[in-house]
Amino acid sequence: MANNTHSKTKDSRLQGGIVDHLWLMFEKSMNTDLTIVVRGNHQNQQALKVFRCHKLVMGRLSKLFDGEHMSQVNLTVSDDTDPKAFLVVIRYAYTDMLVLTTVEEAIPIHKVACSCEMHQLKKDLEAFMLKTANKESVWNLLSYSNRGVNLTEWAQSCLAQETKACLQIPKFLSCSQSTLQILLSLQQLDVTELELIQAVIRWTQHNNKGRPLEPKSSKELLGLCLNHLRFLCLTPAEFSRHVAQSGLISKEDALMVLINLNTGDEAVLPPYVCKIRTPRQESGHSDPVSRLLKEKNKDTESPIAAKKIKIEQEEPTVPLAWEDEASDTNKEKLNESEVFCYRRIDQKFVHLPQIFRTPKNVRMDLKISKRAALVGFKLETQFKLLRNANATESSTYKESICIDVKGNATLTQAACYSGPANYDGHLDIRFKRPLKLEADVWYSIYFDMRCPGFYKNYVRQNLVYTKGVEVKFNRDKNCTHSANPIMAAILSFN
Structure with a gap:
């Protein structure tokens, strides 16, 4: 047994x-x-x-x-x-x-x-x-420093597509400042800028141990995260209601932001305030053109932020020059020999338009690799600055621009336009007689913007190829980009 x-x-x-x-x-x-x-x-x-x-x-x-x-x-x-x-x-x-x-x-x-x-x-x-991994894991992964490239990409992708759900997870409130900065550095989120700022305020209140927020403690808790909050995308009412009284920033700085929202004067902004006026992309809209055109139709209160910076629909996205495109202002049929040499908006800087007040003079240099005739220029028009959100104002204004072209020695010629123009549009200004340009010669063009108002300066590429011809828009070799409202040069090669 x-x-x-x-x-x-x-x-x-x-x-x-x-x-x-x-x-x-x-x-x-x-x-x-x-x-x-x-x-x-x-x-x-x-x-x-x-x-x-x-x-x-x-x-x-x-x-x-x-x-x-x-x-x-x-x-x-x-x-x-x-x-x-x-x-x-x-x-x-x-x-x-x-x-x-x-x-x-x-x-x-x-x-x-x-x-x-x-x-x-x-x-x-x-x-x-x-x-x-799922959305419940996002904050754990982002807080983990050795997560690796693949896990980082997944976490950021999940955060972009399910931002609202992720911000409701309790672990969000206990995430680190560096993790919060990762969230704010993303260019695509599934929330509005107001919802994002409200979430940051909740995070700051939680990490302030329940004490009332004060500007000093808020800056200590947020650090560089404060520089990523896009206050200029809010309406004045939204900013006053949700930010100015939250204790996130001082009353003096809040007043400066409100002045900017009503005037567009960036000179009054505190140095730490983000200057970006365009909101982050919505999830599912990776194309900036589609997103910005969609935002144009939103009814908002902000005179600057509510006028979401739009990219003209006729702007090229792949080629460096888009030819034979008729403008809204000039409806007559274009000469077949004319070519619009578009300066493509640089997508790296599409969220960083500069805004300047006129009257002002803008200079731009031009050089082409083949003899051609300069017919004119296409320019951005002003954007409307509403003093009263409920006011109904005209969609047009009286524009006044003079263009001077200077080249070798005695070569000089001017083109002027004085008349109506549409807000948030573009304008073709032509010389009475095309100006003949020699090959490989730099010409200086001076744009005298005489009408008081505000223009958007997009960062545009300065090198354009069209019909096998190289067109350069900046004499300084160290400057590959230049921000100004000049959209295109109109040339003729006949």
Whole structure:
């Protein structure tokens, strides 16, 4: 009878493969030759856990466990990690299995894998986190500094597409300042600028330990995050109601922002206030043209911010020059020999238009690689500055512009326009007789903007190719971009 019992026990141990046997040897501490002492923190108390392992098995993961005369390894895990979590690492070494269910469980193991140079474990953990991550995991991943490129891209993508849901997660309020800065640096979010600013105010109040917000404490808590808040995208009423009285900034700075929202005068803005007037892209609208044209139709109160900076629909997005495009102002059929050499808006700077007040003089240089006739220029027109959000004002104004062209020695010619123009449009100004330009000669063009008002200066590329001809718009070789309202030069090559 005894022999039969011994036989059954022996048979049960022989069941399964080599992996099962290895794991059984670890569980029973059979023939172990390596002791791993792990120190950490569990529930705010120092904790220690000892694991007896096999050097040959653990050496698969890292050279740290592969010393010839090594019998003990002492490890210290991060303060917020229970030493018992190291059992996940050991199970992976013996069975190639990751016994995890959430990203939150995987992050402390990933920290161990990084510190112990367990490269394959680190790779498998990142694959697991990518597979199981959801919006509940976003703030944990963004707060984790060793998350890697793929996890960073996933977290930022999730944040952009599900911003509202992510901002409602309680962990948002406890995220770090650097994590908050990652959120504010994104150019595509699924919330309005007002909703984003309100979320930042909630974060600041939470981290201020429930005390009333004051400008000094707000600046300390937010740091550089304050520079990313786009107050100029709000209406005066929104800013007064939600920001001016929140304690986020001082009353004096709030007054300066309100003055700017009503006048567009950037000279009065505090230096830390973000100068960007265009809101971040909405999720699902990656094309700036579509987004800005959509925003144009929104009914808002702000005289500047509500007039969302639009990109003219006829602007080229791929070619550097778009030819034979009729303007809204000049409806007559264009001469087939005329070419519009458009200065493409640089997409890197599409969110950073400069605004200047006229009367003012603007200079631009022009050089072409082939003899041509300068017919005229296409310019941005003024944008309307409403003093009263409920006022109904004319959509046109009286424009007055004079263009002087100066070249070698005695060459000089002028073109002037004085008459009606549409707000937020464009205007073609032509010379009475086309001006003949020599090849590879710099010409200086002076635009005398005489009508009082405001113009948008987009950053545009200065090098244009059309019909095999190189057209340069700036003499300074060190300046590859230039911000001004000149959209295109109208040339004729006949």
